[in-house]
Amino acid sequence: MDRWIQIFTCGGTIDKVYFDAMSEYQVGQPQVQDILQLAKVTIPYQINSLLRKDSLDIDDSDREMIRKAVETCSATRILITHGTDQMADTARCLHGISGKTVVLTGAHSPALFVGSDAQFNIGCALGAVQSLPEGVYIAMNGNVFLGDKAKKNRSQSRFESSDS
Amino acid sequence: MDRWIQIFTCGGTIDKVYFDAMSEYQVGQPQVQDILQLAKVTIPYQINSLLRKDSLDIDDSDREMIRKAVETCSATRILITHGTDQMADTARCLHGISGKTVVLTGAHSPALFVGSDAQFNIGCALGAVQSLPEGVYIAMNGNVFLGDKAKKNRSQSRFESSDS
Amino acid sequence: MDRWIQIFTCGGTIDKVYFDAMSEYQVGQPQVQDILQLAKVTIPYQINSLLRKDSLDIDDSDREMIRKAVETCSATRILITHGTDQMADTARCLHGISGKTVVLTGAHSPALFVGSDAQFNIGCALGAVQSLPEGVYIAMNGNVFLGDKAKKNRSQSRFESSDS
Amino acid sequence: MDRWIQIFTCGGTIDKVYFDAMSEYQVGQPQVQDILQLAKVTIPYQINSLLRKDSLDIDDSDREMIRKAVETCSATRILITHGTDQMADTARCLHGISGKTVVLTGAHSPALFVGSDAQFNIGCALGAVQSLPEGVYIAMNGNVFLGDKAKKNRSQSRFESSDS
Numbered sequence: 001m002d003r004w005i006q007i008f009t010c011g012g013t014i015d016k017v018y019f020d021a022m023s024e025y026q027v028g029q030p031q032v033q034d035i036l037q038l039a040k041v042t043i044p045y046q047i048n049s050l051l052r053k054d055s056l057d058i059d060d061s062d063r064e065m066i067r068k069a070v071e072t073c074s075a076t077r078i079l080i081t082h083g084t085d086q087m088a089d090t091a092r093c094l095h096g097i098s099g100k101t102v103v104l105t106g107a108h109s110p111a112l113f114v115g116s117d118a119q120f121n122i123g124c125a126l127g128a129v130q131s132l133p134e135g136v137y138i139a140m141n142g143n144v145f146l147g148d149k150a151k152k153n154r155s156q157s158r159f160e161s162s163d164s
Numbered sequence: 165m166d167r168w169i170q171i172f173t174c175g176g177t178i179d180k181v182y183f184d185a186m187s188e189y190q191v192g193q194p195q196v197q198d199i200l201q202l203a204k205v206t207i208p209y210q211i212n213s214l215l216r217k218d219s220l221d222i223d224d225s226d227r228e229m230i231r232k233a234v235e236t237c238s239a240t241r242i243l244i245t246h247g248t249d250q251m252a253d254t255a256r257c258l259h260g261i262s263g264k265t266v267v268l269t270g271a272h273s274p275a276l277f278v279g280s281d282a283q284f285n286i287g288c289a290l291g292a293v294q295s296l297p298e299g300v301y302i303a304m305n306g307n308v309f310l311g312d313k314a315k316k317n318r319s320q321s322r323f324e325s326s327d328s
Numbered sequence: 329m330d331r332w333i334q335i336f337t338c339g340g341t342i343d344k345v346y347f348d349a350m351s352e353y354q355v356g357q358p359q360v361q362d363i364l365q366l367a368k369v370t371i372p373y374q375i376n377s378l379l380r381k382d383s384l385d386i387d388d389s390d391r392e393m394i395r396k397a398v399e400t401c402s403a404t405r406i407l408i409t410h411g412t413d414q415m416a417d418t419a420r421c422l423h424g425i426s427g428k429t430v431v432l433t434g435a436h437s438p439a440l441f442v443g444s445d446a447q448f449n450i451g452c453a454l455g456a457v458q459s460l461p462e463g464v465y466i467a468m469n470g471n472v473f474l475g476d477k478a479k480k481n482r483s484q485s486r487f488e489s490s491d492s
Numbered sequence: 493m494d495r496w497i498q499i500f501t502c503g504g505t506i507d508k509v510y511f512d513a514m515s516e517y518q519v520g521q522p523q524v525q526d527i528l529q530l531a532k533v534t535i536p537y538q539i540n541s542l543l544r545k546d547s548l549d550i551d552d553s554d555r556e557m558i559r560k561a562v563e564t565c566s567a568t569r570i571l572i573t574h575g576t577d578q579m580a581d582t583a584r585c586l587h588g589i590s591g592k593t594v595v596l597t598g599a600h601s602p603a604l605f606v607g608s609d610a611q612f613n614i615g616c617a618l619g620a621v622q623s624l625p626e627g628v629y630i631a632m633n634g635n636v637f638l639g640d641k642a643k644k645n646r647s648q649s650r651f652e653s654s655d656s
Contacts, residue, residue, distance in 0.1 A: 016510065018602060039284040040272070040322050041306030108204070110510060114442075114604050120203040123287025123306070130308045131295035142205030142287070144294045158204050182344065182438060274346060276442050278606075367612040368600070368650050369634030431619075436532070448531040451615025451634070458636045459623035470533030470615070472622045486532050 004044040005129060006075035007032055010051040010058070010066065010090075012083025014107035014118050027052050031111035032081050035122050043130070046075075055083020055106075063093040071097055077129050080104045081122070084152055087138060088162070091147030094136045103129040104147070105139045108157045117141075168208035169293060170239035171196055174215040174222070174230065174254075176247025178271035178282050191216045195275035196245050199286050207294070210239075219247020219270075227257040235261055241293050244268045245286070248316050251302060252326070255311030258300045267293040268311070269303045272321045281305075332372035333457060334403035335360055338379040338386065338394065338418075340411025342435035342446045355380045359439035360409050363450050371458070374403075383411020383434075391421040399425055405457050408432045409450070412480050415466060416490070419475030422464045431457040432475070433467045436485045445469075496536035497621060498567035499524055502543040502550070502558065502582075504575025506599035506610050519544045523603035524573050527614050535622070538567075547575020547598075555585040563589055569621050572596045573614070576644050579630060580654070583639030586628045595621040596639070597631045600649045609633075 009015070009030035017028035030049055050069055051062055070078055076099060082090055084106045091104050105125035111118035125139040136147030140159035143150075151162040173179070173194035181192035194213055214233055215226055234242055240263060246254055248270045255268050269289035275282035289303040300311030304323035307314075315326040337343070337358035345356035358377055378397055379390055398406055404427060410418055412434045419432050433453035439446035453467040464475030468487035471478075479490040501507070501522035509520035522541055542561055543554055562570055568591060574582055576598045583596050597617035603610035617631040628639030632651035635642075643654040 013510070018505070018508070018605065035284065036306065038279055039281045039306055042322055042324070043305075043307045112606050113510065114606055115202055117203045119283040120199065120287035123284035123289075124291035125287075126306050127288035127291030127293075127303055127308055128295045129291075131292045139291055141207075142200065142203055142290050143207045144291055158206055160206070177346070180346065182341070182441065277346065278440050278442055363612065364634065366607055367609045367634055370650055370652070371633075371635045443530055445531045447611040448527065448615035451612035451617075452619035453615075454634050455616035455619030455621075455631055455636055456623045457619075459620045467619055469535075470528065470531055470618050471535045472619055486534055488534070 003077065003130060004046070004075060005126065006073045006078045007045055007047045008066065008069055008078065008080045009047065009049045010055075010062075010080060010082045011053040012055045012081065012106045013109065014081055014083075014111050014121075015052070016110040017112055027054060030081065031118060032122055035111060035119050039119070039123065041126070043126070053083070055085040055087065058083065058086050058090065063090050066090060067094055067097070070094060070100060070102060076100050078102045079125050079129050082106050084108060084140070084159075085154075087140070088147075088151050091136050091138055091150070095148060097136070099134055101129055101132050101134050102136045102147075103132070103139050103144075104137070167241065167294060168210070168239060169290065170237045170242045171209055171211045172230065172233055172242065172244045173211065173213045174219075174226075174244060174246045175217040176219045176245065176270045177273065178245055178247075178275050179216070180274040181276055191218060194245065195282060196286055199275060199283050203283070203287065205290070207290070217247070219249040219251065222247065222250050222254065227254050230254060231258055231261070234258060234264060234266060240264050242266045243289050243293050246270050248272060248304070248323075249318075251304070252311075252315050255300050255302050255314070259312060261300070263298055265293055265296050265298050265301075266311075267296070267301045267303050267308075331405065331458060332374070332403060333454065334401045334406045335373055335375045336394065336397055336406065336408045337375065337377045338383075338390075338408060338410045339381040340383045340409065340434045341437065342409055342411075342439050342449075343380070344438040345440060355382060358409065359446060360450055363439060363447050367447070367451065369454070371454070381411070383413040383415065386411065386414050386418065391418050394418060395422055395425070398422060398428060398430060404428050406430045407453050407457050410434050412436060412468070412487075413482075415468075416475075416479050419464050419466055419478070423476060425464070427462055429457055429460050429462050429465075430475075431460070431465045431467050431472075495569065495622060496538070496567060497618065498565045498570045499537055499539045500558065500561055500570065500572045501539065501541045502547075502554075502572060502574045503545040504547045504573065504598045505601065506573055506575075506603050506613075507544070508602040509604055519546060522573065523610060524614055527603060527611050531611070531615065533618070535618070545575070547577040547579065550575065550578050550582070555582050558582060559586055559589070562586060562592060562594060568592050570594045571617050571621050574598050576600060576632070576651075577646075579632070580639075580643050583628050583630055583642070587640060589628070591626055593621055593624050593626050594628045594639075595624070595631050595636075596629070
């Protein structure tokens, strides 16, 4: 069965939680598992946490590690949750891995916030990763972009085509 | 631009609201628009309400009307929100329309409930409808099924492959 | 310690849930326990379910049973969750029980709905029941009414003073 | 009419929001207005923002300003939203204002988080402030404490009696 999904989590806004005891806000446990369970997802998947960082803090060696994880995992369909600020950079770094469909997603607002886009975005990425041919993609704001054709518009908190 | 999405709404659990003034619970306004706005969806779409029925009440003439709407609309990518109980029947009725990608989805719990699967499912359907070749599909429980290969398992409130 | 709270639940909108397997909507388990746990309530309380009915279906014998439960319980502070349509009738029936502070509350929208008033109303009733002298009160819409001075305005889904 | 409520907001966790554009988390607009509107509160109230600070940053001059606002406002019933870390200190500073009932509340989790205690706590404080004789109180965790008898247990994220 080639339709099982490997999910790699890399931190980012989607996983940010609030710790009252410290009056602060940190990248916490990956939220994707709770989201998939709430939606009673029946397609087989496996989740591995690669990083727990704000995406502003992701560097080239992190990206190399992510690329290696994608190349060496046995799945052909891979969903990656990632901070939004450097998602496009990581997508470019994954370019050219053959035989695999990779979809990156994340959220502009933490999954635990009322009205977060996290549930929607994970759903969108999961629908896309099952349906697309090999390649690297970004699923954000309801749009499935080619991985090297998207950029974050920071002031609008949304992704846009990098051609426009 | 061939990537705009036509969305047809047909009622069902996803759109059920509670009317305190009547102490009852009815199919209300389509929820898909609020869901897409909350997720700041930027891909172009148009929403038309075809039916506002519990899916148990959908009959063959309703299905004919839905088929005609799909055939005659100018879009090549169509997302349909529909009650879960007869979603598979409507999917079968849409079989064989050429040149169009049609994805049906809905929810096991009203969109306005805490913990509803509606946001996730709409996201999943939107990711799939952009990514798939022509044909009819059902996106439920994180699974993108061929339209004639899915059935609802009522006691478990989930969709399964009809081959199993 | 006289500050522990007896909570009696009588059904009503606050406890309505949606059963997908039957495509219907019924009075379910009392929600007040989950609400108190989520708010990490530390004041001691005990919950007993007296009725699980839509308030439209509550009759005089139900009210007699509620009155007896209030009179015979050992607590002096009692919070009652109740459907909104006949809350004022039940409040009147509880008139004249000496030595006890009784506050009725409920919700215009089920506790499990996004944006429900249930959490707020339970909080308001709990704040009032600890603070008021003996008597019967209704805590709805942020207002603490004397039990014989409130009525539901059905078209507006809110409680008003019955003097106005 | 002496039952209108003056609400003063002082920032704190309850008002913390997440700013994606800066990947950070700050004290934002007071949330109490949205909470009161969602609950369709009909008792008259007026909201004024005094401070927009994390409570760790509140100092004695801030507290003097809060005390002056309470003393000089025309209302006899005052609800204050405040960060939890120094709520007990501010309560002590308000001690001895005659002719006024003052209730402080806040939240252990931002109002915009799923499962926040903010709605419940605001409800509890509003029920208490209408019902209590003059004095200063803290309404947290479903408990209405005398203002000089409560302290935050930071590791448990809850308020306790300072006598225990």
